[in-house]
Structure formats: structure tokens, C-alpha cells
Amino acid sequence: MKIDPSKCVACGNCTYVCPMGAIYIDPAIKRATVNRDECVECYACFNGLSQEHLNPTMVRTMRKLFQLMRLRFDPEPDVCPTAAFAPEELTWPRVVRRAFSDPRVPHESTGVEGRGTEEVKTNDVSGRVQTGEVGFTIEFGRPGVGVWIREIQEMSQELARAGVAFEKKNPVTSLMSDVATGTIRDDILNEKVLSAILEIKVPVERTEEIIRLVWDVEKRLETVVALGVGTRCDPDGEDRTVAPILERMGYKLERAKTNVGLGRITNSAPAARQGEVVTR
Amino acid sequence: MTNTLHRYGDAASFRDDYVVFAICSRGKNDQDSVPKLRRFLEMALPFKPVNLGDARHGGALRPSKSMSPVSHWKRDMQPDFQAVIDGLDTPTTAAAVFDNRAAAEDFVKSVKAADLGLSVNISTSIEGAEQCCDEAGICRHSVGYSLGFEGKTAHLPNEDVLQLSTMCGHGMVSSSFAKKMVDWVKEGRRTPEQAVTYLARFCSCGVFNPSRARRILEDARKRTK
Numbered sequence: 001m002k003i004d005p006s007k008c009v010a011c012g013n014c015t016y017v018c019p020m021g022a023i024y025i026d027p028a029i030k031r032a033t034v035n036r037d038e039c040v041e042c043y044a045c046f047n048g049l050s051q052e053h054l055n056p057t058m059v060r061t062m063r064k065l066f067q068l069m070r071l072r073f074d075p076e077p078d079v080c081p082t083a084a085f086a087p088e089e090l091t092w093p094r095v096v097r098r099a100f101s102d103p104r105v106p107h108e109s110t111g112v113e114g115r116g117t118e119e120v121k122t123n124d125v126s127g128r129v130q131t132g133e134v135g136f137t138i139e140f141g142r143p144g145v146g147v148w149i150r151e152i153q154e155m156s157q158e159l160a161r162a163g164v165a166f167e168k169k170n171p172v173t174s175l176m177s178d179v180a181t182g183t184i185r186d187d188i189l190n191e192k193v194l195s196a197i198l199e200i201k202v203p204v205e206r207t208e209e210i211i212r213l214v215w216d217v218e219k220r221l222e223t224v225v226a227l228g229v230g231t232r233c234d235p236d237g238e239d240r241t242v243a244p245i246l247e248r249m250g251y252k253l254e255r256a257k258t259n260v261g262l263g264r265i266t267n268s269a270p271a272a273r274q275g276e277v278v279t280r
Numbered sequence: 281m282t283n284t285l286h287r288y289g290d291a292a293s294f295r296d297d298y299v300v301f302a303i304c305s306r307g308k309n310d311q312d313s314v315p316k317l318r319r320f321l322e323m324a325l326p327f328k329p330v331n332l333g334d335a336r337h338g339g340a341l342r343p344s345k346s347m348s349p350v351s352h353w354k355r356d357m358q359p360d361f362q363a364v365i366d367g368l369d370t371p372t373t374a375a376a377v378f379d380n381r382a383a384a385e386d387f388v389k390s391v392k393a394a395d396l397g398l399s400v401n402i403s404t405s406i407e408g409a410e411q412c413c414d415e416a417g418i419c420r421h422s423v424g425y426s427l428g429f430e431g432k433t434a435h436l437p438n439e440d441v442l443q444l445s446t447m448c449g450h451g452m453v454s455s456s457f458a459k460k461m462v463d464w465v466k467e468g469r470r471t472p473e474q475a476v477t478y479l480a481r482f483c484s485c486g487v488f489n490p491s492r493a494r495r496i497l498e499d500a501r502k503r504t505k
Contacts (some may be wrong), residue, residue, distance in 0.1 A: 002426065019454040025503040044452045048482035074351055074469070075461065078343065103283075103450040103484050104336065122305035122399040123422040137424075142286065143446050144455045167318065167396040194451050196292045210426075218431040225431040226286045229296030230424035237410075253428050256292045258409035261421030262392060263399030266309040 001039055001046060005031040007084035009059040013077055014085075019144050019194060032084070040146055040194045041090060042101035050076070051083040059066030093188045095247050096149070100171065100193035117170050117199055120230035125263040128201070129230050134242055135201045138214060140221070142195035145159040149175075150189040152196055155217045159200060162213055167199035204231070207245045228257075233267035283335075283449030284375075284403035284487050285426045288442040291405035297492045298384035298412070299403040300324075301375035303416065309397055310371045316396045317374040321365045323394060324376035327387045330342055331377040332364040333486010340364050341480040341490070357477045364486060379491035385415040392416050439505040443496050448483040457482070462500045472497040 003014070003023070008031040015023045015032065021037035023045065025031070060080055066073045075081060090098055099104060120129055129135040138155060138159040138272055141147030152172060159166075160182030177185040204208055211227070218225045231242040243253060284299045304313040321332050333339035340359030344351075350361040363401040368374060384402065385426040391400055402409040406425075413420050429436060436442055444458035445451075461475040470478075476493040 016456045016460045017454050018456070019451050019455060021454075042452065044454065044482060045494075047484065048343055048452055050347045050363065050481070051345050052347045052349065054349065076355070077457070077464070078481055079347060085315050103452070118303065118305055120422040120424045121303050121401050122308070124306075124399055125305040125308045129422060135424075139286070142449070142451050143288075143429075143436070143442065144451060145432070215430070221431055223432055224435060225429040226429050228285055229427060230422060230423050232422050233420045235419065237413060239420075239423055243425070246425060246427065253406055253425050254289070254428075255285065255287060255294060255404065255426045256406045256409060257403045257424040258403050258406075258420050259399060259401050259422040259424075260388065260413055260416075260418045262396070262418075263305065263309060264397045266397045267307065267311045
């Protein structure tokens with residue numbers, strides 16, 4: 001993302017809305033500037049800010065006058081008054097940043113649409129996580145910290161050493177040069193993204209072992225990790241297996257995503273692709 | 281992305297936060313899913329949702345790409361639910377957000393009766409979802425637990441900010457902006473109602489809960505954690 005210096009009036013609104021804090025007013029040029037190392041190309045600034053199309057010279061003059069009179073300039077905080085953002089054509093490997101950070105674009109770098117996968121959200125239809133299995137989503141970087149791909153690799157290689165298989169239909173898996181060792185392709189290791197998810201499935205007996213492994217690795221990372229643990233409920237809708245393990249490990253279970261089991265296979269022909277499914 | 285799963289807060293803080301969403305599975309039930317997803321959203325309207333959204337186009341409050349200067353004084357702060365329904369044009373995730381359990385329960389009952397064939401999930405406290413299922417006569421099929429945030433949590437902001445910013449699980453509501461809105465409400469520069477509309481416009485899939493956000497801002501006005 002770039003900011004057109006001929007349009008920017010340095011109102012500062014965009015410095016707050018950047019999830020990575022990567023926009024600042026450069027005192028040398030008195031314009032908002034994007035720190036390209038930290039920018040993850042999430043487009044929150046471009047997509048989220050409303051845009052006016054005011055004359056930049058007029059706005060700058062008014063702002064100077066207000067400043068002289070010690071008057072507070074109090075614009076709407078979610079507006080770019082001069083529509084100064086200028087998205088750029090991203091090339092490899094930088095395009096990976098956007099693929100993982102802007103939720104509105106299909107995963108063009110990997111061919112997998114959306115940033116995440118269906119996980120247990122469609123388990124009633126897909127049967128991805130069966131009785132006796134546990135599905136893990138290990139998410140890095142969220143909220144608002146971001147993660148370097150090389151940090152994700154630290155976790156994926158450790159999981160691979162533990163003999164864990166990665167979900168195939170996952171954007172991170174599709175960027176691995178060697179799935180067996182959890183090695184991610186070299187040319188993207190120094191890219192930073194807003195968040196990314198490793199997704200694995202193990203027998204329920206390995207639940208504690210995997211969590212302890214994650215605990216060990218996350219100590220070495222400079223980011224935050226959010227663990228999601230998915231399981232199939234018993235026929236009466238209870239989970240008597242996984243929740244007790246998690247509680248025994250010290251987790252206080254507060255929130256969950258509950259699949260209520262209303263889905264069914266309705267497609268009449270095999271896998272006719274209707275479009276892109278964006279998952280949440 | 282596990283977008284609605286990792287909202288920050290304890291179970292009690294989700295008493296006014298029920299996200300019910302429908303999703304199709306690629307190759308399994310995505311054919312002709314668009315009218316079903318629209319129907320899902322339409323069915324939510326009688327139960328007075330606080331937000332509707334689709335993961336591709338956004339929620340009921342959206343930014344404008346062509347604001348006029350006068351709109352600062354007469355800005356439309358009302359959610360446009362019909363625009364969300366009309367705009368859903370591709371297989372995606374459709375979400376309805378409620379701020380009370382009774383509404384969520386009634387909606388789930390209604391969705392069950394409609395038998396759309398889509399996967400339906402409830403994202404809220406574990407107990408809240410169980411109660412919705414019990415009331416609708418549904419046995420839970422699968423559950424995905426959030427274990428919260430770990431690792432370098434020193435990078436995270438304070439609780440009020442975290443509760444606000446994690447209501448967009450895609451991370452589009454920045455911590456700095458949420459903090460700014462807390463501060464502006466505290467200073468009396470904006471009302472909580474105004475602040476939540478600013479925040480909600482950044483959520484790119486419409487699962488931001490303006491009602492819960494308003495409560496958090498009201499609480500933070502008196503005592504920021």
C-alpha cells in the first residue's frame with residue numbers, strides 16, 4: 001500500500017486504523033508514510049476508511065489556519081479526506097502478505113480461497129474431524145501483532161518432527177516446500193502477515209502432547225498464538241472427552257464455535273465449482 | 281480463519297454476543313447455496329439482529345468511497361440489513377449477530393425448521409450455545425473451543441481495547457483505533473453510539489457486535505482497564 005504524497009494532508013486518521021501500526025506522519029515530508037517492512041498489505045486503510053475527495057491544497061491551508069488559532073481540527077475519525085491511498089500491484093513474494101492479511105481477496109498465492117479453512121464449521125457435512133480425533137487450529141499473529149512466516153515454520157517443523165500431518169486444504173500447507181518436514185518455501189520466510197493458521201488433526205490421546213509442544217515453541221516466537229481445538233460431540237451432543245483434558249491442563253473454557261449439525265450434502269453433481277467459498 | 285472464535289472476554293462478557301452463521305462446504309452443498317444463504321439472512325430480520333454480514337462484502341455498516349463534506353453533519357449511522365441480503369451473490373459465510381439469547385434461540389429454531397441444508401454454527405459462550413441448542417431441540421454435532429491468546433501476550437493491548445478489536449476476527453479493527461474510540465468516549469468527544477459505527481465499518485464480514493461494543497465503551501468510559 002502506498003499513500004500519494006500529493007494528496008495526503010497529514011490529518012493522521014490512517015495512523016490509528018492500521019492494524020499493524022505501520023503508518024506514521026513522516027516529519028521530514030509532513031505526509032503519512034507506510035513502513036513497508038511492517039505493512040502486511042491487509043488493506044484495512046484502503047477498504048475501511050471512508051473517502052472524501054477534497055482538494056488537498058485547500059485542506060492543508062485550513063489545517064494550518066486552525067493550528068495558528070489553536071483550534072482543534074476534529075474530522076470524522078474514519079475518513080481519508082483526500083482519498084490518498086494508492087494500492088500498488090503486488091508481486092511475488094510480497095503478494096503473500098495480502099493473501100494472508102486481506103480477508104476479502106481469494107488466496108491467489110496458493111490457489112486456496114479464503115485465509116482459513118472450513119475446520120469443524122462444516123464437520124456435519126465434511127466429516128473432517130471424526131469421533132476419537134481432535135482438530136487443532138494454531139493461529140499466529142492475531143490480534144494486531146502479525147507474524148513472520150519464518151516464525152510459523154518454527155512451529156510447523158516441530159509439529160512435523162512429532163509426526164503430525166498438516167491439513168492439505170490449508171493456505172500455509174500449500175506454501176510448504178516439504179510437507180513431511182513442515183518446511184515452508186524459502187522465498188517467503190521473510191514476509192510478514194497479519195495472521196496465519198496451521199491446521200492439524202491427531203488422535204484424541206495426543207491432545208495434551210500437542211498442546212505442550214505448542215507451549216514450548218511459542219516461547220521462542222515474538223508473536224501471539226491462539227489455539228482452537230475442535231472435536232466431534234457424542235450422539236447426545238455432549239463432549240466428555242476433550243473438554244476434560246483441556247480443563248485438566250489449566251484452560252478455562254469460555255467460548256466455542258458450536259456446529260449444530262443442520263448441514264447435509266445437497267449437491268447433485270460431483271464438485272461442480274460454483275465460486276469461491278470464503279471461510280470465517 | 282477462525283474469525284468469531286477468539287473474541288476476548290470471559291463467558292459472562294458474551295451474554296450479549298451471539299453470532300449465528302451459515303456456511304456451505306465446497307463440493308458438498310455449495311450448489312444453489314446463494315439463495316439459501318440469503319434466506320438465512322432474511323430469516324434473521326424478525327429477531328432483530330444487531331448486525332448481518334457476508335464474508336465477502338461486509339456488514340450492515342459500510343464505509344463510503346465517495347463521501348461529501350456535508351455528510352459529516354448528517355451521516356447515516358443506521359445499519360442497512362437489506363443491502364447485506366441483496367449484496368450476497370457468491371457462496372460464502374452469512375452471519376447474523378444478536379445481543380440476547382432469546383433472539384438467538386428463536387432464530388436457531390427458525391433455521392432448523394427451514395431445513396436449508398447448510399452448516400449452521402453458533403459462536404458465543406459454551407453455555408450460551410448449549411442453551412440455544414437445548415431450546416431448539418438440537419444435539420450439538422461438533423464444537424471448536426477457543427483456548428485464548430498465548431505466547432508473547434505482552435504485545436497485546438488492555439482488556440477494553442482487546443474486547444473491542446477482537447470482535448473483528450479478521451483483525452481489521454485495529455487496537456489503536458479501538459483505543460482512540462475509548463479515549464474519545466471518555467473525553468466526551470463522541471458518544472458510544474457514534475464510536476461503534478466508526479469501528480463497525482472496518483469489520484469486513486459483518487460479525488462485529490455494535491451492541492456489545494456500546495456496552496464495553498460505556499463501561500470503559502467510567503473505568504478503563
